[in-house]
Amino acid sequence: MCRCPKDRPHLLLRRGRSKVDRMNWTRVAQAYPRGVCRALSFAVCLRLGKLQESQRFSLAECAKCDNMRIGEAANPGPRWKRTGREGVLSDFALVEPKTELLQNKIWEGFLNWLRQKLSRGAMKSVLFQPMLAVVFLQEYGNELYSSGGSLFTYRHLVVFAQKHLLVAKPYMSPLWDQISRWELQEPTVHRTPLPEVVFRAMMAVSLSWDWVQFGAAMGIAYYGISRPGEVIREVRKNLLLPSDLLDESRSVCYLRLIDPKSRRRGRGRLQHLCFKDEKLIAFLEKHYRGNEADSPIYSGSASAFRRRWDRILGALCIPQSANLNMGRSEEEEQFEPGEMAWICLSLCSK
Secondary structure (H helix, E strand, O other), X not given: OOOOOOOOOOOOOOOOEEOOOOEEHHHHHOOOOHHHHHHHHXXXXXXXXOOOOOOOOOHHHHOOOOOOOOOOOOOOOOOOOXXXXXXXXXXXXXXXXXXXXXXXHHHHHHHHHHHHHOOHHHHHHHHHOHHHHHHHHHHHHHHHHHOOOOHHHHHHHHHHHHHHOXXXXXXXXXXXXXXXXXXXXXXXXXXXXXXXXXXXHHHHHHHHOOOHHHHHHHHHHHHOXXXXXXXXXXXXXXXXXXXXXXXXXXXXXXXXXXXXXXXXXXXXXXEEEEEOOHHHHHHHHHHHOOOOOOOEOOOOOHHHHHHHHHHHHHHOOOOHHHOEEOOOOOOOOOOOOOOHXXXXXXXXXX
């Protein structure tokens, strides 16, 4: 039944002998790989108690490969020739533009503090003497702490100084110790995860106020376990609905994140959200199915999203001191989908 080309036919095992092996071709073809035989013998010996459990074997030895790099060529070809690149490595920033802008603003605040305390000549000496600069940075941290400043601000200041005052890096340990003391005095308090019953109530209020895009972005971020800022930056072509797959029977939806926040922490520069809530997917199908590819998921800005978030919480009589976050609690109670918010979702999706 072989359909290979006539100039390169496969070897048929019906008849004939191998001159090299001096046996029939069928006998040559039935030999098991040496690794498989070794694995079977190990298994038998372990079962009979002839070997200890610690004497294990490697499953990679079962493959017909002469090295432990399965799938790699024994004699790889030449490397690709690298072409010339544009730009200089030192010109590429290691932080986001908004983070760099924030650090420059914090550094300017430190320079203004120095101008108030020192003369122009003394200030220039401080910036050119690394040990003296560390002393003044430490004193500025003490003043920030006593005046009610933020540890976030001081930490960015130390990072910026360590990056731009190159010769001062060996003397920065007192500043990091000061940051550790500040953390001990004011431990980090995480925001409270958003309970599902509050999320459903917020969805009901947003839909009753005709804030459709806000409700869609909040639903995607909540069920996709994502940051709202990552969702509101995306466009319609990154949202994969069941109708886009020509299979509306599927109850799963995906959103591609182009620039996730954790892309520089080994989590991948391209990430995807997956959510399977049927009512939310029907709601998204209703409002995003015919949209243009470049139309945004949320037309407003991040500050507009925050203002609407606070406005809805105020309507629900939830104070801002609750510090509700978009994350979901691990111990939250599961509610039936017959509550007010999901009734609104069902009505809006029809």
